[in-house]
Amino acid sequence: MYAESEIQNILSQGENSSVEFKSASVRPESLAREMASFANTGGGIILVGVGDAGDIEGVEDAARYEEKVTNIARNNVSPPLSVDCFSAVIDGKRIIGVGVPKGRDKPYQAGNRYYTRVGSTNRVATQFELLRLFQAAGLFHFDRTGVEGASMKDINLSAVDAYFRRYEIDFASEAESEKEKLLVNTDILTEERVPTIAGLLIFGLNPSRRLPQCGISFAHFPGNDMDGPLIDKQNIDGTLDYQVTTGIAVIRNNLLAPSDIKGAKREDARPMPPEKVFRELLVNACVHRNYAIFGSKIRVFMYNDRMEFISPGRLPNTVTVEKLKAGVSYATNPVIVKFMENLRFIDRLGRGLPMVFQEMQRSGGEAVFKEIGEEFKATLRWPPDISPYGNSR
Numbered sequence: 001m002y003a004e005s006e007i008q009n010i011l012s013q014g015e016n017s018s019v020e021f022k023s024a025s026v027r028p029e030s031l032a033r034e035m036a037s038f039a040n041t042g043g044g045i046i047l048v049g050v051g052d053a054g055d056i057e058g059v060e061d062a063a064r065y066e067e068k069v070t071n072i073a074r075n076n077v078s079p080p081l082s083v084d085c086f087s088a089v090i091d092g093k094r095i096i097g098v099g100v101p102k103g104r105d106k107p108y109q110a111g112n113r114y115y116t117r118v119g120s121t122n123r124v125a126t127q128f129e130l131l132r133l134f135q136a137a138g139l140f141h142f143d144r145t146g147v148e149g150a151s152m153k154d155i156n157l158s159a160v161d162a163y164f165r166r167y168e169i170d171f172a173s174e175a176e177s178e179k180e181k182l183l184v185n186t187d188i189l190t191e192e193r194v195p196t197i198a199g200l201l202i203f204g205l206n207p208s209r210r211l212p213q214c215g216i217s218f219a220h221f222p223g224n225d226m227d228g229p230l231i232d233k234q235n236i237d238g239t240l241d242y243q244v245t246t247g248i249a250v251i252r253n254n255l256l257a258p259s260d261i262k263g264a265k266r267e268d269a270r271p272m273p274p275e276k277v278f279r280e281l282l283v284n285a286c287v288h289r290n291y292a293i294f295g296s297k298i299r300v301f302m303y304n305d306r307m308e309f310i311s312p313g314r315l316p317n318t319v320t321v322e323k324l325k326a327g328v329s330y331a332t333n334p335v336i337v338k339f340m341e342n343l344r345f346i347d348r349l350g351r352g353l354p355m356v357f358q359e360m361q362r363s364g365g366e367a368v369f370k371e372i373g374e375e376f377k378a379t380l381r382w383p384p385d386i387s388p389y390g391n392s393r
Contacts, residue, residue: 002097007088010045011054015120018044021052024059029111031069031098032076037115037122039081039103040133042371044117049095058093065096073098079105107133131292132313132374142292143201143333144187146194150210154195159203159239160188166342187335197291198335201240202343208237213294213312216247216282220254220302240286240336241343247282247300248275254302273363273380278307280352281378283345285311288332293374309378314371321369324353356380 002010015021020034026048038044048069049059059065066085073081084099107114107130114125114133125133131142147154157172164171164182171179183189188199200207207214215238220231232254236246255272285298290313299310313332315321331337340346353369356378360367364383369376 002086002088004088004090007047007090007095007097010047011050011056011090014054015052017117017119018042020044020046020120021050021054022046022048023051023057024049024065028068028072028076031072032110033113033115033122035073035077035081035083035098035100036108036110037117038100039077039108040106040115040125041102041117043102044100046098046100047095048098049093056091056093056095059096062087062094062096069096069098076110078109081108128292128294132290141332141334142290143198143335144190144196146190146192146196147200147210150195150200152189152193152195154200154205154210155183155188155203156205156239163203163339163342187338196335198333198339201291201336202339204239206237207239211291213291213296214243216243216286216298216300218247218250218300218302222304224303224305226301240340241345243286244279244282244345248279251278251282251300251302251307255307272382273359273365277356277359277380280356281309281380283340284352284378285309287336287340287346288376289313290332290374296375305382307380307382309380311376311378312374313376314374315376321371324369 010019013019018038020038022031022034031046031048034046038046048065049057051057066087069085070083073083081100081103084101086097086099087094088097089095107125109115114130115122116125116129116133160183161171169182171182174182180189180193183199184191184193187196188203190196195204195210197211200210201214204210216234216236218232218234218236220233222228222231232250234250236243236250238246252275255278282300289298289311293312296312298312299308301308301310315324337346346352357367360380366381368379368381370379371377
């Protein structure tokens with residue numbers, strides 16, 4: 001429920017990515033499209049009885065209209081959508097508010113089409129947008145798909161042999177037909193003998209050659225924003241285990257322990273978060289990012305007061321930021337998760353992100369997780385008297 005002042009504030013902002021105005025004469029199929037587009041993105045509110053310019057037109061028989069809206073959400077949107085309807089009187093006229101939540105059962109369709117919200121309009125989802133929606137719903141896993149142009153020549157067979165030796169399988173001595181069968185059965189190759197996204201990211205000779213979106217961009221800024229010359233900048237490419245290991249080394253070289261001079265000795269002023277915090281966020285970004293989003297790498301930005309880990313891709317349908325704090329997780333890329341677990345980079349017990357919160361609190365800092373557009377950002381804020389340059393502030 002919204003107070004009149006809140007609705008007035010929404011009206012004053014006009015239509016945007018989370019607000020839509022509709023007249024009382026709006027057709028059911030049009031209202032269903034708006035609901036589906038909001039549910040497929042971040043949710044929003046539809047104000048019925050309001051013109052495009054924000055002028056109040058009002059509706060007749062508000063109770064009957066609320067029932068109509070509820071029926072449209074159930075019958076004209078697939079899967080059925082639960083919306084929150086309310087009415088309010090603005091400038092002496094009654095309008096209907098329709099609160100559309102971020103959908104838990106994406107993707108939603110109206111009139112046999114899938115819609116997404118872009119700015120102040122909805123549009124039919126593109127192929128890649130639809131792919132991401134199905135991936136978020138767990139109906140499709142992009143890491144199992146073949147990489148166009150890739151072949152067995154892109155796979156490091158020595159790394160594959162070392163991996164299988166963990167399970168007492170002498171991969172190198174197997175016949176070629178058996179090798180291919182093993183690679184297909186473990187999702188390193190598709191049935192068509194093409195390296196998968198996961199196979200290339202874990203065992204590729206040069207993954208970024210075929211997957212330019214993979215990799216980590218690191219930048220260290222001297223202040224609390226992006227102004228000024230960079231202290232350090234690194235582009236980290238390679239297999240996921242290499243990216244994580246190298247990323248940790250880069251962070252370690254840039255993040256010195258704060259200290260003070262006491263008498264003739266230098267002592268730690270206050271402990272910074274342990275290395276396992278940075279490792280967890282790097283692994284989480286590499287394992288759970290959406291590899292269907294091209295042109296955007298994982299970014300790690302270090303500032304004077306914080307560090308940011310930005311990963312392409314939204315949280316899956318059933319996962320929220322609050323659930324992350326409690327240890328709830330979902331494998332967007334189950335094949336990658338399987339390999340990284342077997343390589344001892346994760347344990348899949350849901351302890352990683354709660355540990356990050358606890359360690360940041362223990363050090364006097366703060367961990368903040370946010371979903372921003374098509375990206376997920378984890379921010380580590382340093383304790384107020386700590387700087388990453390090795391001195392107390």
